[in-house]
Amino acid sequence: MSNKGLLFIVSGPAGSGKGTVVKELVDSHESIELSVSATTRTPRPGEINGVHYHFITRDEFENRIKNGEILEYTTYCDNYYGTPLKEVKQALAKGKDIILEIEVDGAMQVKKKMRGAVTIMLTPPDGKTLEMRLRSRGTEADDVIRWRLDRAKDELALMPKYDYSVVNEDGKAKECAELIYNIIKAEHAKTKHTKKIIKKFI
Amino acid sequence: MSNKGLLFIVSGPAGSGKGTVVKELVDSHESIELSVSATTRTPRPGEINGVHYHFITRDEFENRIKNGEILEYTTYCDNYYGTPLKEVKQALAKGKDIILEIEVDGAMQVKKKMRGAVTIMLTPPDGKTLEMRLRSRGTEADDVIRWRLDRAKDELALMPKYDYSVVNEDGKAKECAELIYNIIKAEHAKTKHTKKIIKKFI
Numbered sequence: 001m002s003n004k005g006l007l008f009i010v011s012g013p014a015g016s017g018k019g020t021v022v023k024e025l026v027d028s029h030e031s032i033e034l035s036v037s038a039t040t041r042t043p044r045p046g047e048i049n050g051v052h053y054h055f056i057t058r059d060e061f062e063n064r065i066k067n068g069e070i071l072e073y074t075t076y077c078d079n080y081y082g083t084p085l086k087e088v089k090q091a092l093a094k095g096k097d098i099i100l101e102i103e104v105d106g107a108m109q110v111k112k113k114m115r116g117a118v119t120i121m122l123t124p125p126d127g128k129t130l131e132m133r134l135r136s137r138g139t140e141a142d143d144v145i146r147w148r149l150d151r152a153k154d155e156l157a158l159m160p161k162y163d164y165s166v167v168n169e170d171g172k173a174k175e176c177a178e179l180i181y182n183i184i185k186a187e188h189a190k191t192k193h194t195k196k197i198i199k200k201f202i
Numbered sequence: 203m204s205n206k207g208l209l210f211i212v213s214g215p216a217g218s219g220k221g222t223v224v225k226e227l228v229d230s231h232e233s234i235e236l237s238v239s240a241t242t243r244t245p246r247p248g249e250i251n252g253v254h255y256h257f258i259t260r261d262e263f264e265n266r267i268k269n270g271e272i273l274e275y276t277t278y279c280d281n282y283y284g285t286p287l288k289e290v291k292q293a294l295a296k297g298k299d300i301i302l303e304i305e306v307d308g309a310m311q312v313k314k315k316m317r318g319a320v321t322i323m324l325t326p327p328d329g330k331t332l333e334m335r336l337r338s339r340g341t342e343a344d345d346v347i348r349w350r351l352d353r354a355k356d357e358l359a360l361m362p363k364y365d366y367s368v369v370n371e372d373g374k375a376k377e378c379a380e381l382i383y384n385i386i387k388a389e390h391a392k393t394k395h396t397k398k399i400i401k402k403f404i
Contacts, residue, residue, distance in 0.1 A: 126402035153403050164391045167399060179391060186388035189366045189381060200328035201355050
């Protein structure tokens with residue numbers, strides 16, 4: 001196993017259960033950390049700066065983009081959301097594996113900048129289950145759900161650009177997190193990270 | 203996960219503990235099978251045809267090579283040793299993951315013929331441990347041990363040609379087998395094997 005941490009990107013459409021699975025993964029393995037995003041939106045009640053997000057100003061965010069300090073970013077409802085590069089690099093150097101929970105566009109941005117990044121797409125088992133999950137939230141209008149389903153199809157169509165895909169069956173978040181952990185362990189065992197052992201025989 | 207089995211090659215120098223680790227892996231996972239080699243050498247007392255080896259004649263072996271029925275082979279002490287292609291293909295089609303426990307040359311032959319084959323190099327933790335393991339067998343002369351050590355170095359130098367490498371620490375065969383199992387599960391989750399899930403959303 002390499003001593004340096006590795007960077008993993010977990011993407012998945014709304015209804016894939018991404019949040020639950022990533023929480024399970026991070027909570028059960030001390031060596032794995034979830035990257036905290038930076039955003040320009042206002043904190044919601046209960047949100048803590050540096051825990052849920054790094055809350056920064058628009059000027060600060062744009063400066064960081066200009067200085068190459070943002071690994072990937074997107075805009076949503078007129079606010080920036082992005083991954084601060086420095087924190088990621090520091091954690092990797094300390095030997096932590098970092099999870100970025102980001103969307104497909106961001107994932108492709110990261111892949112270009114950090115070639116070693118490993119991409120994992122989380123998927124619901126099928127379209128019917130996805131629809132049921134979205135409807136069971138009971139908070140969204142029919143046209144929003146239809147829009148989310150269409151968007152999910154578009155996102156899943158990009159799955160071949162990802163290294164791995166993991167199906168999240170109903171009630172199987174733990175198993176799903178464990179499979180992602182298997183992937184993390186396997187990636188550490190790749191010879192590109194372990195070549196230095198050869199020196200121990202010369 | 204793909205339904206078809208995948209092919210894994212485990213190599214490792216004498217003293218890497220390869221036999222113990224592979225036995226542990228196969229014994230603890232029903233979905234994983236060890237490929238039985240064919241050989242032209244005479245069975246030793248207790249060896250069962252079809253279990254330890256497929257014992258076949260020299261003519262038969264050479265015919266099979268000619269007909270492309272041998273996936274890889276080598277010669278040792280004037281006898282052929284090789285992997286019968288048909289058995290491997292049948293087991294893969296049944297959804298079994300197949301382990302070939304073969305040497306570096308054979309591994310490279312297989313990689314050329316079956317591009318999906320995944321290669322894993324098992325290594326001792328360092329040169330000193332390797333030497334101690336070889337000496338502790340107490341059956342070999344000093345010059346044989348020295349020859350094995352040199353050979354191990356040559357084999358380990360080819361590690362970068364392998365996809366993965368796994369260190370087998372003393373007394374850790376179980377953990378080692380488990381890491382190989384992690385690799386097997388991760389390989390099944392690669393998008394090249396899982397793309398068909400996209401159809402479930404269209």
